[in-house]
Amino acid sequence: MISKDSHTQHISQQFNAELEEVRSHLLAMGGLVEKQVNDAVTALIDADSGLAQQVRDVDDQINHMERDIDEECIRILARRQPAASDLRLIISISKSVIDLERIGDEATKIARRAIELCEDGESPRGYVEVRHIGDQVRRMVQESLDAFARFDAELALSVAQYDKTVDREYKTALRELVTYMMEDPRSISRVLSVIWVLRSLERIGDHARNIAEMVIYLVRGTDVRHLGLTRMAEEVANTRS
Amino acid sequence: MISKDSHTQHISQQFNAELEEVRSHLLAMGGLVEKQVNDAVTALIDADSGLAQQVRDVDDQINHMERDIDEECIRILARRQPAASDLRLIISISKSVIDLERIGDEATKIARRAIELCEDGESPRGYVEVRHIGDQVRRMVQESLDAFARFDAELALSVAQYDKTVDREYKTALRELVTYMMEDPRSISRVLSVIWVLRSLERIGDHARNIAEMVIYLVRGTDVRHLGLTRMAEEVANTRS
Numbered sequence: 001m002i003s004k005d006s007h008t009q010h011i012s013q014q015f016n017a018e019l020e021e022v023r024s025h026l027l028a029m030g031g032l033v034e035k036q037v038n039d040a041v042t043a044l045i046d047a048d049s050g051l052a053q054q055v056r057d058v059d060d061q062i063n064h065m066e067r068d069i070d071e072e073c074i075r076i077l078a079r080r081q082p083a084a085s086d087l088r089l090i091i092s093i094s095k096s097v098i099d100l101e102r103i104g105d106e107a108t109k110i111a112r113r114a115i116e117l118c119e120d121g122e123s124p125r126g127y128v129e130v131r132h133i134g135d136q137v138r139r140m141v142q143e144s145l146d147a148f149a150r151f152d153a154e155l156a157l158s159v160a161q162y163d164k165t166v167d168r169e170y171k172t173a174l175r176e177l178v179t180y181m182m183e184d185p186r187s188i189s190r191v192l193s194v195i196w197v198l199r200s201l202e203r204i205g206d207h208a209r210n211i212a213e214m215v216i217y218l219v220r221g222t223d224v225r226h227l228g229l230t231r232m233a234e235e236v237a238n239t240r241s
Numbered sequence: 242m243i244s245k246d247s248h249t250q251h252i253s254q255q256f257n258a259e260l261e262e263v264r265s266h267l268l269a270m271g272g273l274v275e276k277q278v279n280d281a282v283t284a285l286i287d288a289d290s291g292l293a294q295q296v297r298d299v300d301d302q303i304n305h306m307e308r309d310i311d312e313e314c315i316r317i318l319a320r321r322q323p324a325a326s327d328l329r330l331i332i333s334i335s336k337s338v339i340d341l342e343r344i345g346d347e348a349t350k351i352a353r354r355a356i357e358l359c360e361d362g363e364s365p366r367g368y369v370e371v372r373h374i375g376d377q378v379r380r381m382v383q384e385s386l387d388a389f390a391r392f393d394a395e396l397a398l399s400v401a402q403y404d405k406t407v408d409r410e411y412k413t414a415l416r417e418l419v420t421y422m423m424e425d426p427r428s429i430s431r432v433l434s435v436i437w438v439l440r441s442l443e444r445i446g447d448h449a450r451n452i453a454e455m456v457i458y459l460v461r462g463t464d465v466r467h468l469g470l471t472r473m474a475e476e477v478a479n480t481r482s
Binding site for chain 2: 181
């Protein structure tokens with residue numbers, strides 16, 4: 001017969017294993033979502049409709065991952081009644097999973113535009129910007145997940161800060177494309193497709209920022225949403241959990 | 242001295258009161274968000290930049306409501322360790338609050354465009370569509386909240402179904418505006434602003450649908466996200482909680 005102490009220890013080890021498992025599922029989903037962003041942008045730029053179709057097919061797998069991770073979180077909440085940092089971990093996972101799923105949706109939208117634009121065949125305006133901003137937001141997704149994996153609030157802060165750069169470059173690219181449409185009205189429809197792609201990329205940056213904010217909440221225990229970057233940086237510098 | 246029974250009863254009454262309170266806070270936030278959508282569209286159509294500015298000012302209040310409701314949910318999870326339908330209530334609230342906040346963001350974006358377009362002064366294309374789709378999505382937000390207030394899965398289902406109609410009308414409006422841009426390239430910048438407004442409205446419809454799906458989860462206990470409307474309708478018809 002096992003003693004009460006070893007029984008408690010056994011439960012707590014099992015609990016930790018469950019927490020570790022759901023966290024690793026989130027990171028696996030994140031890895032797949034990051035690949036989707038990369039593949040969608042590559043499909044567009046290389047006019048590779050096969051790769052674009054593959055991105056669309058994988059989206060369903062991401063939706064399933066969201067459901068599964070959500071179910072795991074709910075099961076842990078119901079059975080284990082986590083508190084303090086364990087509760088914060090479950091909450092950050094269940095919020096971040098929403099952003100990951102939406103990043104997946106945006107990647108799918110880009111893939112759909114890629115297929116349209118492949119059929120079109122013409123040399124397209126705005127692809128330099130798509131590649132550039134695409135690289136930036138893919139890195140934001142990657143680093144927000146790294147920050148989650150390493151409980152790294154400073155890295156998360158830098159992701160949130162970087163979102164400002166992406167927004168600025170997005171606006172510049174948009175202005176250029178509008179000018180181009182005015183100069184060549186026959187290109188409107190095609191250029192508009194590229195604008196939607198840029199918009200999706202900008203949204204992906206926003207979602208990566210949301211995940212980064214959840215990492216700061218997880219590590220520091222402070223809800224930094226809507227605080228502004230200056231206050232956010234102060235919170236990351238000052239709060240020690 | 243109070244008996245153990247009456248003590249337990251007291252705790253459970255207090256718990257119910259807390260659940261009721263957080264739910265009523267969500268509905269209050271929802272009411273304000275719905276008003277924001279209405280005001281933003283009115284500001285645009287009536288070229289009322291004062292009203293548009295008011296929408297922008299209120300956004301901060303909505304962000305605060307999101308934080309407060311989130312904190313309430315976390316406190317309840319930590320202290321009360323809810324199970325079964327109580328846990329589902331907390332989860333649906335903490336997911337729906339994200340969608341409400343994003344609807345608020347979209348209303349603010351519309352208000353920002355309204356201010357730009359007011360300064361412009363010209364009689365604008367696409368306003369009929371903005372008014373029409375604006376009415377539709379405002380009603381979707383309202384009904385998703387009614388469904389939440391009344392635990393009404395059928396009403397929630399009808400909101401989710403209606404999202405298809407909005408998507409269709411959005412696409413039609415978009416096609417017309419693109420044609421108009423081609424015919425009159427000088428209008429591109431202005432028409433593009435109207436397109437962004439329509440895009441925001443379409444996103445608001447998506448968020449209302451997300452809330453509706455959470456109501457179905459709350460009432461029926463089934464996660465109907467990504468199921469498709471046919472399966473969703475079956476789940477609502479078959480599952481009895």
